[in-house]
Amino acid sequence: MHKALFSALILLLLSIILIHEGNCQTLRWIGYGEELVLQHEDDRCGEWGGDVEKITIYRRDLEGPFVAKLERTIKDCSDPYGMKNTPKKIVGVEVVLSTEEQELVHQCIEELREMKMTLVSGNYPVVGHSGILNFAVLSDSTLLIRDYPSKNWKSFEDLKRMLSKK
Numbered sequence: 001m002h003k004a005l006f007s008a009l010i011l012l013l014l015s016i017i018l019i020h021e022g023n024c025q026t027l028r029w030i031g032y033g034e035e036l037v038l039q040h041e042d043d044r045c046g047e048w049g050g051d052v053e054k055i056t057i058y059r060r061d062l063e064g065p066f067v068a069k070l071e072r073t074i075k076d077c078s079d080p081y082g083m084k085n086t087p088k089k090i091v092g093v094e095v096v097l098s099t100e101e102q103e104l105v106h107q108c109i110e111e112l113r114e115m116k117m118t119l120v121s122g123n124y125p126v127v128g129h130s131g132i133l134n135f136a137v138l139s140d141s142t143l144l145i146r147d148y149p150s151k152n153w154k155s156f157e158d159l160k161r162m163l164s165k166k
Contacts, residue, residue, distance in 0.1 A: 027102050032062040035139045038108050040156050043131030048080035050131060053160060057097070057105060066097040068105075070163050095166045104162065107155040109136050109145070116147045 030036050036057040044050030052073040057066055070092035076085045097105070112134055134153045135146040 027057065027066050027097075027105060029138055029143065030057060030059060030066065032059050032064075034058065036105070036136065036143070037139075038105070038112075038136050038156055038159070039134070040153050041131070041133040045075055045077035045080050045131065047131050048075075048077070049133065050075055050077070053156075055156070055159060055163065066102060067094050068097050068101070068163055069094045070160060092164070093166075095163055101159065101162055104155060104159045108153070108159055109143075111153060111155045112136050112145050112147055115150060115153070116145055 027036070037054060038057070039052060039054045041052045042050040052071075052075070054071045054073075056069045056071070058069075059065070060067055072090045072092075074088040074090070076082075076087065079085050115134070132150045132152075133146070133148045134150040134156070135144070137144045137146075
């Protein structure tokens with residue numbers, strides 16, 4: 001109970017900070033040598049999870065533009081722990097983020113925060129072994145939102161689709 005309340009308070013504080021800072025300010029937290037990882041794991045293999053899609057956002061140099069790299073790891077459901085077959089990894093190209101894509105990254109974090117707050121408040125039924133996992137983490141751990149069990153992450157799908165077109 002105390003752990004859930006503490007998590008809810010931290011997420012509320014984070015949301016107040018994000019709202020106060022305004023649009024596209026989320027990425028200013030990413031300095032040179034740091035990364036923001038947005039990751040979605042589906043439930044294709046049931047409670048063992050499934051395929052993993054990851055968007056890593058970083059800067060190549062101190063004053064450079066924000067760059068995103070899209071990766072996908074495909075899990076073999078007949079070997080969910082990878083004992084016999086190594087999961088297949090597909091790495092996309094690096095792309096420089098436009099202003100619109102930077103705003104979408106901000107929306108990804110906002111949507112994930114909202115999904116986590118909904119889970120903590122108990123406003124929708126929870127399936128404890130759903131397999132869907134969504135998270136956002138900054139490499140220095142100042143931002144960490146892990147939502148499990150989770151649901152589809154629309155803004156992440158939009159960002160992924162936008163980056164895949166480049």
